[in-house]
Amino acid sequence: MNQATLDTAQAMLRAMIAGVSCEHIAEAHGVTKSTVSQRTRLLASELQRVVGVLGVDEEESPTAHLIRRYGADYLEALEHFVPSAAIPPDTAPGIVTPRQIDQYVAKIARHSRCVRRDSALLLTLFATAAKPIEIAQLEVRDYLDAAGQVRCLSELRAEIGIGHSPRVLRFDCARTCAAIDAYLAERLRKGWGTHPQASYRGLAPGSRLFLSRKGQAMRIRQNGGATQQLLCKEIHEIYRRIFGYGGMPGIRTSCARRMAASELKARGAGYREIGQVLGLKKLAVHKLLQGEAPPR
Known part of the structure; x- marks a missing residue:
């Protein structure tokens, strides 16, 4: 989209979220109803891909009903939208190189207020290919056994997996494990999610693997819709911030x-x-x- 078309699409999207009918939006802009649908869907798709819309999967097709239902989240994404970072899906990079990951880790070290946690979160994302909402719900026992050893071949529990089916979760990347271990050691020093036993390295097995900046479990809530999809705004914001550090268009979760x-x-x-x-x-x-x- 050129700037004029983008400005119009944003105005249309805001009107749609405000509850204005497509017919009235089309009349206000002197276009057809199909043009309104096309432009708002294209912009909504870009927001999902480039920024991320809380509660909406990146690959989901944005209907008018979906846009209105998650209106506040689309508007929030719009505030973070940088058009220059929006590249066509068929040219979007599918492979993130080790050098690019190194660059992100270096950026985290320079800019993050939770360097060890955010480094571990980034590396866990690429080592496991789990979704952010799944990573937010991982517990210490998913990563460690009672003896404190890393569970190289773990399982993503059915209750936290997308689709509610268990699947294999691998922690067999030495660099990722080193980052998680450094974060867990920091947690232990701060007394976050600990228990008095020596098992699980002194960490409570049922505590979340990754905590908030203040050492609390990230809030998980249901979207309230028919699908009862789980949402975690905090993990979404953390990854948005991490990828914002790198300034590399097209790289996202x-x-x-x-x-x-x-x-x-x-x-x-x-x-x-x-x-x-x-x-x-x-x-x-x-x-x-x-x-x-x-x-x-």
């Missing part, structure tokens, strides 16, 4: 899942199998692997 899906596909996995590993439906897998032939 979905890149971790795209990388994992690409690697699985290269090893011969089909869309259904990839979906089972990542907790995604076949259509969502196809959208992750944009630019390839659709599944049959």
Whole structure:
């Protein structure tokens, strides 16, 4: 979109969220109703991809009903929207290089007020390909066994997994484990989520693996809709801030899942199998692997 079209699309989106009908929006801008639908959906999709809209999956198709339902979250995303960072989905980078991850870790060290936690969160995202809402609900026992050893081959519990199905969760990346261990050691020093036993390195096994800046569990709530989707605004904001440090257009949380899906596909996995590993439906897998032939 050029700037004039973008300004119009933003005005249309704000009007739609305010409850104005598409017919009245079209009349106000001297365009057709289909133009209103097209422009608002395109802008909403960009907000989902580039910024992230709390409660809305990045790959979800934004209908007028969805936009109005999550209106406040779309408006919040709009405040953070940088048009220059919006690149076409079919040209969006699918692979984040080790050098780019190094750059993000360096930026976290310079700018974050929770360096160890945010470094561990970034590396956990790319090592596990879990979604932010899943990472927010991980507990110490998901990462450590009672003896305090890392569970290299863990399980994402059904109650916190997208789709409510358990799946394999790997903590077999030495760099990621070192970052998590450094954060847990910091937690222990501060007395956050500890227990008096020596098991689990002195940390309460049922405490969250990642805590807020003040050492509290991040708030998880339900969206109140028919799907009862779980939301965590804090983890969403943390990742938004982390990726904002790097200033690299197109890199966002979905890149971790795209990388994992690409690697699985290269090893011969089909869309259904990839979906089972990542907790995604076949259509969502196809959208992750944009630019390839659709599944049959």
